[in-house]
Structures are given as C-alpha cells and as structure tokens.
Amino acid sequence: MAHHHHKLSLKSLLHHHNHKEEKEHNPLAMSDEHILELIYSTHVHSDTKFEVDPLFTLVHNTLIRSTSILDDLVQGSKSSMEEIDEKILQPNFNSPYCTLKQISFEMCCKAAGEETAHETAVAILHKLSHYEWDAKAVLTLAALAVEYGDFWLLSQHLQTDVLAKSVAVMKRVPLLIRPANLQKHREAITEVNNLVKATLQVIELIVELEKLSSYDTKDVPALLPAREHIPIDVYWCIITLVTIVTQIECLTTDSEEKQELYHYGQKINVVLSKLRKHIALCRHQIEEAEYYRKLRKLFQTPTEIMEVFKVLIFAKDAPQPLFDCASETTVDITVLKKKHVYLFISTLDITEEEISVLRPVHESIKSEEQYKIVWVPIVEEWSEHLRKKFEVLKAKMQWYVVQHFGSIAGYKYIKEEWHFKKSPMVVLLNPQGKVLHQNAFHLIEAYGMKAFPFTTVEEETIHKEKHWVGSVVGGIHSNIDIWFGCELKQIKEEKYILFYGGKDKEWIQEFSKSAASLANETIIKELKISIELFCVEKENRNIFKRFWKRVESLFVTKAHKAADAVKQEVQRLLCYKDETGWALLSKGSSVVLSGHGTTMLKAVAEFERWKEVVVKKGFELSFKEYHERVAHETHRCAQFEIPDVAGKLPEAIKCPDCPRVMDIFITYKCCHNDNTSTTTNANSTYY
Numbered sequence: 001m002a003h004h005h006h007k008l009s010l011k012s013l014l015h016h017h018n019h020k021e022e023k024e025h026n027p028l029a030m031s032d033e034h035i036l037e038l039i040y041s042t043h044v045h046s047d048t049k050f051e052v053d054p055l056f057t058l059v060h061n062t063l064i065r066s067t068s069i070l071d072d073l074v075q076g077s078k079s080s081m082e083e084i085d086e087k088i089l090q091p092n093f094n095s096p097y098c099t100l101k102q103i104s105f106e107m108c109c110k111a112a113g114e115e116t117a118h119e120t121a122v123a124i125l126h127k128l129s130h131y132e133w134d135a136k137a138v139l140t141l142a143a144l145a146v147e148y149g150d151f152w153l154l155s156q157h158l159q160t161d162v163l164a165k166s167v168a169v170m171k172r173v174p175l176l177i178r179p180a181n182l183q184k185h186r187e188a189i190t191e192v193n194n195l196v197k198a199t200l201q202v203i204e205l206i207v208e209l210e211k212l213s214s215y216d217t218k219d220v221p222a223l224l225p226a227r228e229h230i231p232i233d234v235y236w237c238i239i240t241l242v243t244i245v246t247q248i249e250c251l252t253t254d255s256e257e258k259q260e261l262y263h264y265g266q267k268i269n270v271v272l273s274k275l276r277k278h279i280a281l282c283r284h285q286i287e288e289a290e291y292y293r294k295l296r297k298l299f300q301t302p303t304e305i306m307e308v309f310k311v312l313i314f315a316k317d318a319p320q321p322l323f324d325c326a327s328e329t330t331v332d333i334t335v336l337k338k339k340h341v342y343l344f345i346s347t348l349d350i351t352e353e354e355i356s357v358l359r360p361v362h363e364s365i366k367s368e369e370q371y372k373i374v375w376v377p378i379v380e381e382w383s384e385h386l387r388k389k390f391e392v393l394k395a396k397m398q399w400y401v402v403q404h405f406g407s408i409a410g411y412k413y414i415k416e417e418w419h420f421k422k423s424p425m426v427v428l429l430n431p432q433g434k435v436l437h438q439n440a441f442h443l444i445e446a447y448g449m450k451a452f453p454f455t456t457v458e459e460e461t462i463h464k465e466k467h468w469v470g471s472v473v474g475g476i477h478s479n480i481d482i483w484f485g486c487e488l489k490q491i492k493e494e495k496y497i498l499f500y501g502g503k504d505k506e507w508i509q510e511f512s513k514s515a516a517s518l519a520n521e522t523i524i525k526e527l528k529i530s531i532e533l534f535c536v537e538k539e540n541r542n543i544f545k546r547f548w549k550r551v552e553s554l555f556v557t558k559a560h561k562a563a564d565a566v567k568q569e570v571q572r573l574l575c576y577k578d579e580t581g582w583a584l585l586s587k588g589s590s591v592v593l594s595g596h597g598t599t600m601l602k603a604v605a606e607f608e609r610w611k612e613v614v615v616k617k618g619f620e621l622s623f624k625e626y627h628e629r630v631a632h633e634t635h636r637c638a639q640f641e642i643p644d645v646a647g648k649l650p651e652a653i654k655c656p657d658c659p660r661v662m663d664i665f666i667t668y669k670c671c672h673n674d675n676t677s678t679t680t681n682a683n684s685t686y687y
Contacts, residue, residue: 004110025115025118026114026118028263037560038229046130050139052138053090053207054089054093055449057090059145060200061086062146062148063200066152066153066196067196067197070086070189071193084389095336098161103124106124107241111257112257112259112260114260120239125235128140136234136238137234137238141203141237144245146431154173155566159323171252172253176251177477192244195315198268199237202271202272208279209227209282210230215286233271237268246259269359269406296413296417298433302434304433307337308433312409312413313402315409317406320403322402323394327400339372340431341428342372342374343427344358344425345418346376348390353499357445358373373400374400380405426440434453437456437459441553442552443458463566467634469589469590495530496586496619497532498534499535500533501535511600512535515531518607524614524619527557555571566591569591569594576594576595580597581598582597587620613625
C-alpha cells in the first residue's frame with residue numbers, strides 16, 4: 001500500500017515537472033523579465049554595423065503590396081496599386097540572401113504550438129547573434145517578405161504564365177486561393193494578413209527608434225526606457241513571424257491543425273501602441289532639445305531683439321500682439337525692434353508690492369523710446385480663473401504685456417538658464433538680444449533709479465558704495481526723507497538715526513523709552529549730537545514689508561560678491577528680522593553698528609556707564625566699544641531665511657559674527673495670499 005502511494009507521488013511529481021517545463025517554455029505564460037533572461041545569451045555585441053534601411057525599404061514595399069493583393073482576394077475587389085505609398089529604393093543594394101534563406105529554413109515546416117514557436121525564435125536569434133536588435137527584426141521580416149511576396153505574386157500570374165503556374169503549384173498557392181478554400185479560411189487568412197501588417201509597423205518603429213538613439217539621453221530621457229525594451233519587442237516580432245509562417249503552412253496544406261494567433265496579435269498591438277507613445281514622446285523631447293539649442297545660440301549670437309523675443313515666447317507659433325496697458329490697445333511686437341527690453345517675468349501670484357517695484361522705472365523711461373518693459377506671465381496651464389486673475393494684474397500695470405494663453409515656449413530655458421524660481425525677475429536685453437543682466441529685479445528693488453539702466457556694470461559700480469541705508473529706507477516715510485534732505489545725496493553727516501523693531505511689543509516700548517532718554521541726555525545736547533528714532537514696526541505693514549524686502553534684495557544682489565563690511569551688515573540685519581528686537585545705528589546713510597535687541601537695549605539703557613567716554617572718544621566710537629563688550633558676554637548663533645529667488649544663491653556663506661561657514665537648511669512655507677488659492681515657497685535657512 002505504501003509502495004502504491006509512492007508510485008502515485010512520483011507520477012504526480014513527474015507530471016508537475018513536465019507541466020512546469022512546458023510553462024517555462026511557453027512565451028505566453030512568461031514574464032518579459034523571464035524572456036529577457038532566456039534571449040540575453042543569444043546576443044553578442046559586435047562592431048559590425050548592418051545597414052537596415054535599404055533592406056527595410058525592400059521589405060516594406062514587398063509587404064504593403066503583398067498584403068494589398070491578399071485583401072483584394074479575400075474581399076473580391078481590386079485596389080489601385082498606384083495609390084500604395086512605397087519607399088524609394090537604394091541603388092546597388094546587395095541583399096543578404098543567404099542569411100534570409102537560413103532564417104526561412106529555421107521557420108519552415110514547424111509544428112504549431114507555443115513551445116515550438118519559442119524554440120524557433122531563440123534559434124533564429126542565435127543565428128543572428130552578431131547583429132544589432134533592429135537588424136535581427138528586419139532580417140527576420142525580410143525572410144518572411146521573400147516567401148510572402150513570392151506566394152502572392154505567383155497568385156497574380158499563375159493563370160497567365162506557365163512558369164508562374166509551375167512554381168505556384170510547387171509552393172501550394174492554388175490550394176489556398178481556390179474560391180472554396182478562400183471562403184473556408186477567410187477569417188484565418190485575414191488574421192494572418194493583419195498580423196503581417198501590424199508586425200511590419202512595429203519593426204518600422206523599432207528601426208526609427210534606433211535612428212533616434214543618436215541623440216543624447218540627457219536631451220531625450222524617453223530614449224532610455226524605450227531602448228531598454230527593444231530586445232523584448234524584437235523577440236515578440238520574431239516569434240510572431242514564426243507563428244505566421246506556421247499558420248500559412250497549415251492553411252496551404254488544408255491541415256486540421258492550426259496555429260493560434262490571437263494572443264500574438266494582442267501582444268503585437270500592445271507593443272505597437274507602446275512604441276508609438278515612446279516615439280511620440282522622444283520626438284517631442286528632441287524638438288524641445290533642438291529648440292533649446294536654437295534659443296541658446298540666439299542669445300550667444302547678436303540678433304535683432306524682436307527675433308529673439310519671438311522665438312523665446314512663441315517659438316514656431318504665430319506671434320501674438322502685445323497689450324499696451326498705457327493705451328489699453330494691442331500693438332505689434334515690432335514695437336520692440338532696436339530697443340532695450342526689460343522682461344518682467346513672474347507667475348500670477350505676483351503681489352502689488354512686487355508690481356510697484358517697476359513703476360518708478362516705467363515713469364522714468366516712458367518718455368524714452370529706447371527702453372521698454374514687457375510683462376511675461378508664466379502659467380503652465382490656463383483656466384478661466386487664471387484668465388480673470390491675469391486681467392486683474394494687467395490692470396495694475398502701465399507697460400507692455402504678453403497675451404499668450406498657452407505655455408511660454410522658452411519656459412524651460414527661463415527656468416534652467418535664468419534660474420526662474422516663481423519669484424519675479426527682470427531680465428535686461430539689449431537691441432541685439434544680448435543679456436545685460438540676468439535678473440535685475442533685486443537691484444531695482446534695492447536701489448531704484450539710482451542703479452539705472454540696471455546692467456551688471458551699474459551693479460558693480462553701485463556695490464562699491466558703502467552708504468546703503470538710504471537705499472533701504474529712502475521713501476518709506478516722510479520723516480526719513482526730511483532727515484536725509486530732499487535727495488539722499490544731501491544727508492547731513494552729523495545726524496544719527498536709530499532704526500529699530502522686533503516681534504515683542506514690550507521690548508519695542510522699552511527700547512523707545514531708553515533711546516528717547518539717550519537722545520535727550522544733557523551731555524548729548526551739549527555735544528550737539530542729533531539722534532532721531534525710527535521704529536520699523538510690524539503693525540505698519542507697508543513700512544515693515546518694504547523695509548525687509550529691500551534688505552533681502554540687497555542681500556541677493558551682494559550674495560555672490562566678495563565679503564565686505566556692507567555685505568556683513570546686511571546679512572547681520574537679516575538675522576534679526578524675526579527676533580524679539582533689533583536696532584541699527586546709522587550716521588546719515590553710513591552704518592555705525594547693528595545688533596540684537598538684548599544687546600542694543602542694554603547698551604542704550606546703560607548710557608550712564610559710558611557717557612564719560614563720549615567726551616573723550618565721541619559718541620560713535622563709545623557706543624560701538626560698549627556694545628561690543630555687551631555682545632561679547634551674550635554670544636548667540638545667527639540664522640536667517642531668504643526666499644528662493646531667480647539666480648543661484650551661494651552654497652557657502654560665512655557667519656557675520658564669526659569666521660565659521662553657516663549651515664543651510666530648507667524651509668517649505670505655505671503663504672495664504674487669499675481664501676481661494678495658496679502658493680508654496682521654498683526658503684533657505686542659514687545657521
């Protein structure tokens with residue numbers, strides 16, 4: 001009894017083993033990964049390059065005519081051969097006929113079945129081991145085309161040509177084209193013909209994909225996944241061609257045995273659809289890469305500004321007129337011809353304050369014909385809501401506006417070459433399309449018309465000036481303008497100004513009281529030292545925002561410059577923005593010192609301790625020395641945040657208070673501008 005059970009178990013085991021072996025060699029049950037493992041060893045890399053184009057042209061022309069003949073036979077009609085779109089043959093082409101005969105030999109007279117088809121496909125791949133994958137597919141298709149074309153060519157002439165009839169009989173052509181057999185096998189014949197057409201299309205796409213492979217995958221990343229799958233696609237083409245040959249043999253012998261083609265047809269159509277998508281994406285990426293190169297070359301070669309603008313905004317699309325906000329009419333882009341152009345680039349999340357940065361520039365240049373401002377709104381996908389928002393923003397401007405409700409053609413270039421990062425930027429182009437400043441927005445915001453015309457030359461000149469406080473506070477309050485005089489250049493050197501602010505109202509009140517007391521001290525009055533106080537409070541939103549936006553803009557304009565006293569002071573001041581309190585003492589527009597609320601309050605409140613030194617050393621030096629002593633006792637690490645702006649911020653920034661390099665962290669901050677939309681800005685935090 002036990003022995004009987006043993007025999008049953010062994011039988012069951014052998015059955016399971018045979019079933020598993022069949023499954024392992026049945027391509028319809030295999031994964032693509034498994035197939036790739038099986039066919040990988042059939043491929044040998046070779047330096048020999050087989051030119052597939054001439055052979056594919058012959059194959060293409062042969063098969064489109066052959067399939068057309070068969071369609072006519074099945075449908076009982078006659079199509080016009082002149083309408084068939086043939087490829088142009090290459091002269092003096094030497095066909096690899098011996099190789100094609102060897103492939104035909106492998107394919108012919110095989111029994112129907114998936115395992116046999118797989119074994120035959122692998123055998124063909126071994127024969128073609130030294131060819132590239134596209135060549136393997138084309139050669140196998142060519143082997144089929146020779147037989148398929150010959151078969152249907154003979155069917156056309158066997159009634160009128162004795163030789164054709166003799167050859168046709170040997171090839172069993174009459175057996176298939178008899179009306180009764182055609183009727184009997186109509187569906188099977190149509191299925192074969194359609195599968196030949198689909199396989200031809202797949203191989204044509206494989207050949208095209210191979211041609212596209214000459215492009216750099218950095219420019220055309222879609223090439224990588226498409227090419228990785230080519231060996232599998234070629235395998236399915238070859239095994240499908242094997243099954244087609246088997247099915248034709250079954251039909252010409254009127255055999256009861258048939259090759260199942262349905263699943264191969266499904267597979268080929270899936271491959272065809274996938275390849276079409278891959279190639280469409282590759283073509284799109286190639287078009288983008290070529291456009292990108294063209295745009296880069298335009299900016300490197302002197303070209304009329306209008307032509308540069310046309311390619312940057314519209315590419316191949318018809319250029320749209322600009323909207324002139326001043327006259328509320330549309331104007332042709334020829335208004336930019338031979339002009340210096342300020343491209344004001346932003347998203348639709350631009351604020352009123354950011355728009356106002358350019359208003360003084362517009363007022364100053366509107367009477368000059370050689371300078372023009374153009375707003376370029378960056379919108380990735382327009383909607384009705386965004387169109388309404390665009391109209392609202394447009395109404396707040398006085399310059400030209402791009403009205404192109406599609407994507408800006410050069411968006412990728414603007415983002416990658418000019419480092420656009422959602423924050424508004426101003427790119428200055430001269431009449432020959434040369435970039436004179438890649439982003440002058442912060443220069444304009446920090447210095448106004450003082451830095452006109454905002455080229456990098458003006459920026460370098462202005463950075464040599466040490467008096468920067470006037471740029472930050474000028475125009476934000478009438479009192480400051482009075483203290484500075486009508487023009488910033490007329491600053492009275494003897495007047496000191498204490499700017500201060502902070503998050504803590506109690507600190508502000510205490511500092512205001514102590515600073516006022518200091519300004520009214522008898523010894524200060526006797527020495528004719530004039531001290532004015534100005535509080536940059538958060539309660540006054542306009543003053544607070546303008547003050548800190550200008551400080552940030554100053555930092556951005558100086559970020560890549562060599563470290564100097566001005567850069568350190570601006571950086572130090574940024575570190576105090578979100579602190580309990582801070583203060584900055586200036587003499588006119590020249591900074592004396594700035595400090596944290598704790599140390600500045602202590603220095604001001606303890607005037608009694610250092611007032612005698614004022615007589616000997618003067619107010620300025622005395623204040624600095626005492627504050628340094630206080631600050632030394634309460635050292636703290638500096639930190640600040642700056643919005644992620646167009647143009648790269650440096651990766652290494654030295655601390656304003658010690659020689660160490662500050663660490664960088666990224667803060668993601670969601671700013672709710674209104675009840676309906678939100679924007680997310682990345683900020684770099686330096687510690």
